[in-house]
Amino acid sequence: MKEKILKELYVRQGEYISGEELSEKFQVSRTAIWKHMNKLKKEGYTIETTHKKGYRLIETSDKIIIDALKLQLRTKEIGQEILLFDSVDSTNNYSKKIAKDAIHGTVVIGEEQTGGRGRLGRNWSSPKGEGIWMSIILKPSIPPTEGMKMTQIAAASVCKAIREAAGVEGYIKWPNDIVVGGKKVCGILTEMAGELNKIDYLIVGIGINVNNQSFPEEFKDIATSLTIEKGKKIDRKTLIACILKEFETLYQHYIDRRTLDETLEIIRLYSAVLGKTVRIIKGEQELKGRVLEINDEGLLKVQLEDGKEELLVSGEVSIRSEKGYI
Structure with missing residues (x-):
């Protein structure tokens, strides 16, 4: 019930909704509505309560909530199924466990990763509530030799979303990193399972330092975060939604036309290495x-x-x- 109420507040964010209206819509008492509103406030949501007007969502918590995320998403396939974990060893590892039965476009998100991985087996620091740690499960009908093109699509999607949703000038360090100010802010890890001529599934893992304020000693000279570069906190839900929408657009263009032209236009425009x-x-x-x-x-x-x-x-x-x- 609490999630349904929150969804309604999101849909009409900035408007007042009376307790009576919510009570009638969800067939519960006004007292029950009041209790759920108090729970949302304790979770960090700023909800204004005004006599004779009702409730109004002013500001949202940075906690990722699936219903709230889907309201911003509005995609056809990517993210239609979202699995969210408070803690997970690695979103890629979990995705591999469920990939066989998962639908195409399933997204796995962790508020933290206890065993985050980058390319070549490197560790990836994934503190709780600070970054975006997610994986997309894909089941494309393409040759296995084409599978790594998903990394290019992901890199273009993330870079464009960081620029548009966060207002930070990210650049693509071919093939799988996004850098800001000369330091790494995002890494992409694509893994594939299949046979010689057939892909069973592809998993695109995306790790982004969003609101991190500090880094372990081994990473502090090479890593940064969007909030450090921007100078203010970034809304993770909005950024996730923007990434997934961009990914679906570029992915579908590639599947329909078998060309990376739209993706490569972004990669070349924001390349960190061309000419260097x-x-x-x-x-x-x-x-x-x-x-x-x-x-x-x-x-x-x-x-x-x-x-x-x-x-x-x-x-x-x-x-x-x-x-x-x-």
Whole structure:
């Protein structure tokens, strides 16, 4: 009942709704409505109560609530099913456990991750209530060789959403990081299961430092958050909704037309590496080269120090600037 009342307050945010109207709509007493309003206030929601006018939602808690998120979302497939956990070891790990039976577009969100992971098995700090830690389960009818293009779609979606919903100038460090002010603010981890010619499922994990105020010693020189860069708190629900809407648009364009043109337009526009000289790390091997272009397949074309040109495939390299992390 409390969630239904909150949903009604969201739909008519800024307007007064009388206790009598809510009582009739949900077939409960006005006393019950009053009790639920008090519970919402204790959870951090600012609800104004005025005699003869009723209740009005002024300001929302930053706590992620599925009904409230879906009100902002309004997508056709991505996020139609949302699973939210107060704590989870890793949203990607949980997604893999349920992927076989989950519907396409299911989103798994954790308020915190106790075992968050990045690429190459690296740890990812995921404190409670501060960031966005989520995974999207996809079941596309595409060849497995095309699967890693989901990373490109996710990177473009997150970067565009950060710019539009948070007002922060993010850039894409090919293939799977978003950076702000030269420091990492988001990492994307795409994992796939399937057979030689068939994908069973794809999981796109997205971790964003949103309202983090500090970082562990090992990350403080290379990581930042949106709130640190913006100078004020960012609404996580709005940002999640914006990311999922952008993702659905770019994903559907790719599925319908089998082209990444819309995605790559965003990636090239906000690239952190195009035209720059970078260090390319392949396992224990390290090379230096200048980034020439991102081709129509989303591959990075670089010119190495010896003059040779090479195409880099998503997932096979880590890129650093000449002086350190981009």
